Amino acid sequence: MINTLRQSFQIGAAVTGNTLIYWCQRLPLVGKLFKDRLYAEGSLKDGVCAVAFLLKACTQVLYKALYVCLAIWLPAAVVMETLTPQQRVDAFLWFLLMMSFVGGALIKTAIGDTSAVKYTCVKLMGMPAQEYLPVNGLFSHLMDILYLLPATALFSALIGFGVLRGLLLAPLWVAAHLIGERVQLWLFDRFGLLTQKKMAYQWVLILLIPLAAYLPPFLQAIPPVGRVVASPLFWAALLGLGALAAYSLFRYRNYPAFARQALPLSEVQLDAKKASNQAQFASVKLRDKDFAGDALQTGKYDRKTGYDYLNAIFFDRHKRLFFLPVCRRLAVVAGAAILSFGCLLFFPEIARNLGGYLPQSLPLMVFLMYLLSIGDQACRAMFYNCDISLLRYGFYRQKEVILRNFRIRLRRLCGFNLITAGGICLYVLSFGLAAGLNWPPLDILSYCATVLMLAVFFSVHHLFLYYVFQPYTAELDIKNPFYTLLNMVVYIACFVCLKLDSQPAGFAFIVLGATILYTAAALVLIYRWAPKNFRVK
Amino acid sequence: MTQLTLQGITKSFGEKQVLKGADFAFEKGKIYGLLGRNGAGKTTLFNCLSGETPPDGGQALLVDEAGARPLQEGDVGYVFSTPILPEFLTGYEFVKFFMDINREKIHSSMGIDDYFDLIRFAPEDRHRLIKNYSHGMKNKVQMLCFIIAKPPVILLDEPLTSFDVVVALEMKNLLREMKDEHIIVFSTHILQLATDLCDEIVLLTGGELEPVDASIIHSREFEDRVVELLKEEGHD
Numbered sequence: 001m002i003n004t005l006r007q008s009f010q011i012g013a014a015v016t017g018n019t020l021i022y023w024c025q026r027l028p029l030v031g032k033l034f035k036d037r038l039y040a041e042g043s044l045k046d047g048v049c050a051v052a053f054l055l056k057a058c059t060q061v062l063y064k065a066l067y068v069c070l071a072i073w074l075p076a077a078v079v080m081e082t083l084t085p086q087q088r089v090d091a092f093l094w095f096l097l098m099m100s101f102v103g104g105a106l107i108k109t110a111i112g113d114t115s116a117v118k119y120t121c122v123k124l125m126g127m128p129a130q131e132y133l134p135v136n137g138l139f140s141h142l143m144d145i146l147y148l149l150p151a152t153a154l155f156s157a158l159i160g161f162g163v164l165r166g167l168l169l170a171p172l173w174v175a176a177h178l179i180g181e182r183v184q185l186w187l188f189d190r191f192g193l194l195t196q197k198k199m200a201y202q203w204v205l206i207l208l209i210p211l212a213a214y215l216p217p218f219l220q221a222i223p224p225v226g227r228v229v230a231s232p233l234f235w236a237a238l239l240g241l242g243a244l245a246a247y248s249l250f251r252y253r254n255y256p257a258f259a260r261q262a263l264p265l266s267e268v269q270l271d272a273k274k275a276s277n278q279a280q281f282a283s284v285k286l287r288d289k290d291f292a293g294d295a296l297q298t299g300k301y302d303r304k305t306g307y308d309y310l311n312a313i314f315f316d317r318h319k320r321l322f323f324l325p326v327c328r329r330l331a332v333v334a335g336a337a338i339l340s341f342g343c344l345l346f347f348p349e350i351a352r353n354l355g356g357y358l359p360q361s362l363p364l365m366v367f368l369m370y371l372l373s374i375g376d377q378a379c380r381a382m383f384y385n386c387d388i389s390l391l392r393y394g395f396y397r398q399k400e401v402i403l404r405n406f407r408i409r410l411r412r413l414c415g416f417n418l419i420t421a422g423g424i425c426l427y428v429l430s431f432g433l434a435a436g437l438n439w440p441p442l443d444i445l446s447y448c449a450t451v452l453m454l455a456v457f458f459s460v461h462h463l464f465l466y467y468v469f470q471p472y473t474a475e476l477d478i479k480n481p482f483y484t485l486l487n488m489v490v491y492i493a494c495f496v497c498l499k500l501d502s503q504p505a506g507f508a509f510i511v512l513g514a515t516i517l518y519t520a521a522a523l524v525l526i527y528r529w530a531p532k533n534f535r536v537k
Numbered sequence: 538m539t540q541l542t543l544q545g546i547t548k549s550f551g552e553k554q555v556l557k558g559a560d561f562a563f564e565k566g567k568i569y570g571l572l573g574r575n576g577a578g579k580t581t582l583f584n585c586l587s588g589e590t591p592p593d594g595g596q597a598l599l600v601d602e603a604g605a606r607p608l609q610e611g612d613v614g615y616v617f618s619t620p621i622l623p624e625f626l627t628g629y630e631f632v633k634f635f636m637d638i639n640r641e642k643i644h645s646s647m648g649i650d651d652y653f654d655l656i657r658f659a660p661e662d663r664h665r666l667i668k669n670y671s672h673g674m675k676n677k678v679q680m681l682c683f684i685i686a687k688p689p690v691i692l693l694d695e696p697l698t699s700f701d702v703v704v705a706l707e708m709k710n711l712l713r714e715m716k717d718e719h720i721i722v723f724s725t726h727i728l729q730l731a732t733d734l735c736d737e738i739v740l741l742t743g744g745e746l747e748p749v750d751a752s753i754i755h756s757r758e759f760e761d762r763v764v765e766l767l768k769e770e771g772h773d
Contacts, residue, residue: 309630310626394615
């Protein structure tokens, strides 16, 4: 047993150490200090791994404390202010029992979860699943006791359950989880159910458990569990059952079959970097079902040629990524309109008060339009589905081609963002008028003009960053700090706008100025730099 | 006689110098096999010639009766070892797009389907998304680009290694038919493929290009000689 643990630690240490060295090598400026020979330094890696282990322990302690605070203590202590102290203790313990001792125990599994280290040990290095899974699972649960102690002690003390009894909650919690592990293995044996992979199982519990936990106190019917949980009989019973479950986990004989199903290669990403890069582009991937109803041989693009032809097909085949998000945004605007007009009908006073804020809402619009622009996702789709391949061809990298494609795409992107902006203008205008706002026509005009300009501004912004900094590599890495920096600057600027208090006409003037200046600067920079920089890095 | 002349091409990545001054003259009408061990720099050399990555030093010239001029991106057709095509298009659409943008280079009256017939591409596959094409089908579409645009220089980066025997034979025949009008350089680390298809063998070893005596290509000692030369590199 000790040997299995030691070996799995060694492999885990090597994986953690190598990953850290790999990432350190990619740090800006200091990355070059981390040479390849560090990979051969076994003792250094052990040190790195020890640091990583400590860091992980600290984050686990914080994570558990956060969970206990938000899911268990806060609802009992703060939300239900009217409770008596004893009721509050009861509510706290009831939440703990339902959410963690029952819910967590049935949803989480340390034995069955999939990890790269586990896959490496069992499938690649050939360590026997019969030994590896229970030993590592039990170790992980025992460590949980340490991670939980600060949280259970602190929040028990705060709620009035006492520090000492709070300390005891940690091993009780883990005992419940060990029983849960055994129950999940039984479900696998009996029904072939892999609880961690069966979404229906997960969702039913995720919906039912919080309901069971929070509904009774909400209905003023808090089960008096305080006395039960405080009784030594309960401790003895739960700890005894936990020990029995642990024993049974070691006696369980079906781990090899369990590992075969629980650890498929398709779900293990041994290359963490590749996995994280792929994940960024997952939403813009072309899917077969996007074309399920389309005939590919329609001849509807026949009248177009060259790059117009290419872009027409591109935007048509990626409707899901361009048109659907716009539809979703319009649906939200329509929903807001229905709510507002309904409010106007039934609660006219409230609606008019709300409507009164409309003329001052322009600064909010800046942030809103930033969020509603589809530019970022559009650029990722352009790169992943089109440019990453065509940029390998010389003809596609020629200056006039790059600029021509830029113009076509800018027109399209502005079009999409302007549809959303138009919808917003229509809503604001109609609601403003219906609510009988005293809104001067010039202000209305400048309000709408600003919203439309913002749509253009953010279209230019995203496409400009993409063309001038083309940050993505063939491996889908982002490799340009300026791209991240400029993106952040614009985000912060939009956020700061939320705090501004401004008159529509003046604000419209500022936005107009900013849009013209930014667009002009962007166009100049694109004409100068894009032909050189718009390449796959 | 048109020639592709390389003069002292160098390229380094960090501290590692991959090309150390590659000199060579490739002639039209021949298929050249570029042989080198894994990591010798074959793809790097091709990337430098195709404009994908600029070389650190040296130059590549296209020399013909009219004189010498620097090799430009448009002069080179490049088949990547992993075929790279826009997956949202069908093969037919890609070829139409390619023909549109190369209109002035195309002097043939052949239509899109005629070209597909030429490479024996099944009619029902032409209107499927490239995304669902096999490796071999994608490579055929890439090859079709050269047949259409006829760039003077064609670089093929290990193109035949992943084909099944039927497609590989088709592609070999296609290359043989095309060679009179092009300078074809074809990188591989499979010796038999090189001796089978190529008129000349060039070794990329130690960051430099070195020709192998063409008269021994089909002889017994050829393999020993090539292995001996490649081993000398002190491969790292």
